[in-house]
Amino acid sequence: MTDASAETSSASGAVSDTETMSNKAAKKRRRREPPPDPAPLPGLVDAHTHLAACGGRDAESVRAICDHAQAVGVDQVVTVADDMVDARWAVRAAEWDDRVYAAVALHPMHAQDLDDETAAELEEMARHPRVVAVGETGLDYYWPGRSDDCAPPEVQHETFRWHIDLAKRVGKPLMIHNREADRDLLDILAAEGAPDTVIMHCFSGDRNVARECVDRGFILSFSGTVSFANAAELRAAAELVPDEQILVETDAPFLTPHPYRGQPNQSYCLPYTARALAAVRGVPEAEMAALLGANARRVYSMPLP
Ligand SMILES: [Zn+2]
Ligand SMILES: [Zn+2]
Numbered sequence: 001m002t003d004a005s006a007e008t009s010s011a012s013g014a015v016s017d018t019e020t021m022s023n024k025a026a027k028k029r030r031r032r033e034p035p036p037d038p039a040p041l042p043g044l045v046d047a048h049t050h051l052a053a054c055g056g057r058d059a060e061s062v063r064a065i066c067d068h069a070q071a072v073g074v075d076q077v078v079t080v081a082d083d084m085v086d087a088r089w090a091v092r093a094a095e096w097d098d099r100v101y102a103a104v105a106l107h108p109m110h111a112q113d114l115d116d117e118t119a120a121e122l123e124e125m126a127r128h129p130r131v132v133a134v135g136e137t138g139l140d141y142y143w144p145g146r147s148d149d150c151a152p153p154e155v156q157h158e159t160f161r162w163h164i165d166l167a168k169r170v171g172k173p174l175m176i177h178n179r180e181a182d183r184d185l186l187d188i189l190a191a192e193g194a195p196d197t198v199i200m201h202c203f204s205g206d207r208n209v210a211r212e213c214v215d216r217g218f219i220l221s222f223s224g225t226v227s228f229a230n231a232a233e234l235r236a237a238a239e240l241v242p243d244e245q246i247l248v249e250t251d252a253p254f255l256t257p258h259p260y261r262g263q264p265n266q267s268y269c270l271p272y273t274a275r276a277l278a279a280v281r282g283v284p285e286a287e288m289a290a291l292l293g294a295n296a297r298r299v300y301s302m303p304l305p
């Protein structure tokens with residue numbers, strides 16, 4: 001993902017200091033404010049979110065997030081773990097509320113946490129009936145060098161290979177995180193042999209990478225980034241994906257769709273992105289939502305709500 005701050009530029013010329021100050025304060029306030037509810041768009045599934053990072057703590061707070069989402073048509077969500085603590089929590093959240101399903105793995109940033117003990121525990125969790133995918137795993141080349149906590153690429157490669165094998169052993173989809181690592185990621189998948197179902201979460205490649213993923217039968221999941229002002233190439237990618245290979249996700253609390261970029265994201269914001277996809281693909285929004293929901297239920301083997 002790239003970061004364009006073009007949308008923050010001010011058009012007006014002479015503004016007084018007090019005005020500038022109050023504008024800044026207003027902008028800051030808006031950043032903390034959740035976006036308004038979108039008009040309902042029934043039949044959707046949030047294919048990738050992080051409920052704990054969205055304020056989910058216990059059964060009650062998880063129910064509140066799901067109630068809010070369901071009120072605008074988002075009937076089910078897949079909550080995704082980044083590390084072991086998160087993975088244990090995600091499985092419990094999926095037990096608390098039947099609208100929640102879980103995905104478990106070590107995020108590439110935490111790839112160094114894989115050892116015999118965590119491997120055994122992850123495998124046990126991956127076999128849990130409420131766990132619908134192994135993820136998010138993959139490669140992140142953005143953070144190494146920027147964060148001391150991030151696993152180096154070689155360690156990420158090894159842990160990614162282990163997760164590919166895990167997905168095959170448990171017969172569940174592999175949910176992939178890819179940041180600035182297109183070539184290595186596709187090469188490792190090809191060398192290891194991809195599982196039957198591969199989901200490219202928060203797809204962020206150009207149309208060539210999209211075409212390669214489509215040709216390999218992968219599922220491309222689009223987040224709010226597809227609605228960003230500077231995302232013409234991503235929209236070109238979203239346009240060429242066949243009907244059966246497209247999903248929509250929030251990746252909440254991150255990547256809030258346009259025009260609420262920077263404000264807190266939650267599953268209830270999914271209709272904004274689903275509508276953006278409908279516009280890109282030139283189909284009625286109800287039809288797009290039905291397709292996205294049906295794809296998620298098929299890919300994750302989830303029942304109707
Ligand atoms: Zn990710
Ligand atoms: Zn994520």
